[in-house]
Amino acid sequence: MNDLSRPLDSSPVGSSPHPRAINELPVRAPLLRGIHHLAINTDDMRTTLDFYVRILGMPLLHGLITGVGAAARAVARGNPPFDQIPHYFVDMGGDSTLAIFEFPQSKAPKADRNSVAGMQHISFAATPARFVEMQERLKRNGVEIMFGPKVVLPPNIQSIYFFDPNGIRLEISADMSGDAADLKVVESVLMDRATMRRELGKISDDSAWIDLMLANMSERPPLYPGAKMPAG
Ligand SMILES: [Fe+2]
Incomplete structure (x- = not known):
């Protein structure tokens, strides 16, 4: 039994069965425009704001205290499961923002950046x-x-x-x-198409799938076609 046949209500909270890539037309230019906000969690907002605002030079944009009813919203839209916590936005450049939640101290485990989905x-x-x-x-x-x-x-x-x-x-x-x-x-x-074909061949021997992937390669001209890593 694969994920597609698994009933929805048996999925862990916050996950869904694997989507299928159906026969959409090839996309060679992105449909979205980049990051609106990337959200991270801290248990020390002041130190975190000092770091991003004063050291990395990301100007402050917006700050608020979140509402109540967090536990219900945590399930519905993935909010942190804590009521009335500080939430700030800073400007990371390129018209994108970094969002920071401050969790109560010692109330959540430390993340492992080397875990799957981390x-x-x-x-x-x-x-x-x-x-x-x-x-x-x-x-x-x-x-x-x-x-x-x-x-x-x-x-x-x-x-x-x-x-x-x-x-x-x-x-x-x-x-x-x-x-x-x-x-x-x-x-x-962006790499050239011939190199991409070779790379895709290392992860799949399905030539029809590789052709499909190449049909979805960026339409922009690569700045450095055929570029190789310098020796050493
Ligand atoms: Fe990197």
Whole structure:
């Protein structure tokens, strides 16, 4: 018995059976426009706001105390299961926001970023100059850079990795060969079709499915077709 035949009411709270990808027309440009808000949980709003607002430079946007009846809403729309908790929004750039909930202390387990369905890490995009500036800013404020700067995607997309005060793994990525101001994040990551076909062949031997995936590849021209990771 697979997930599709499982009755809905046997699903754990917050999950649903696997959807089927039906015969929609190929999509080569995204239907959505990016992140409205990415929501994270803390048990120390002040320290978390200090980190994102004052160290990472994300201006404050909105703050509120959530309502009552949280337990019911937690089931209905996935809200945190606590009444009247602080909830703040900051500006992460690119017309996207980061939302923060403050849980009561010791009332929820610590997340494991390496669990299935967990958020492994967040990478923020930066211009080449801001990438260098952010490294200085982090060091100045005593934030340890755990790894990098190092090329993580070809030909020269570099990253640094560090942790927020809650233990959430963060990354800042920059195309160090890219335009000084006009970040082309998608085009810089986009690979050529031949390489994509080879990569898909490593996860499936279903050539019809691979053709379907390629029909849904971005219509944008890759900035770096055929780019390979630098040696070493
Ligand atoms: Fe990453």
